[in-house]
Amino acid sequence: MTVYTKSGFYHLMPTGWIQSDLELGPQGVIQTWHYRLYRRSTRSIWEFDLMCKWTAPNVSGEQIQLLKCQFGRPFGYVPDTRLHGWQ
Numbered sequence: 001m002t003v004y005t006k007s008g009f010y011h012l013m014p015t016g017w018i019q020s021d022l023e024l025g026p027q028g029v030i031q032t033w034h035y036r037l038y039r040r041s042t043r044s045i046w047e048f049d050l051m052c053k054w055t056a057p058n059v060s061g062e063q064i065q066l067l068k069c070q071f072g073r074p075f076g077y078v079p080d081t082r083l084h085g086w087q
Contacts, residue, residue, distance in 0.1 A: 003038075003039045003040065003041055003042055003044075004037075005037070006036070006038075007034065007035060007036040008020060008021050008034075008035060009021070009022065009023050009025070009032055009033065009034055009035070009053070010032075010033045010035060010050075011026065011030075011031070011032050011033075012033070012067055012068070012071070013025075013028055013029055014028060014030065016071045017071055017074035019074070023053060025054075030055070030056050030059050030064060030067060031052060031056070032053045032054040033050050033053065035048065035049065035050050035074075036049040037049075045082055046082070047081070047082050047084065048081050048082065048083045048084065049084045049085055050083070050084065050085040050086050052085075
């Protein structure tokens with residue numbers, strides 16, 4: 001039984017990450033990631049699932065990796081959290 005769940009989307013832009021409730025990102029989006037933050041019980045650690053839903057076809061993998069290195073994770077550091085799906 002999941003105690004708490006929050007989900008939404010992070011969009012990687014040339015200027016950094018933006019968070020949204022909408023899967024469709026603004027013009028210029030490089031990648032769209034779906035996230036789900038949840039706890040299995042009140043005593044368990046937080047689980048954070050990430051899944052890439054879309055990548056701009058005109059952007060190379062190298063460019064995406066450079067942006068990810070520049071801006072880091074979309075959500076920053078979250079203590080006591082298990083992360084799934086981040087590449």
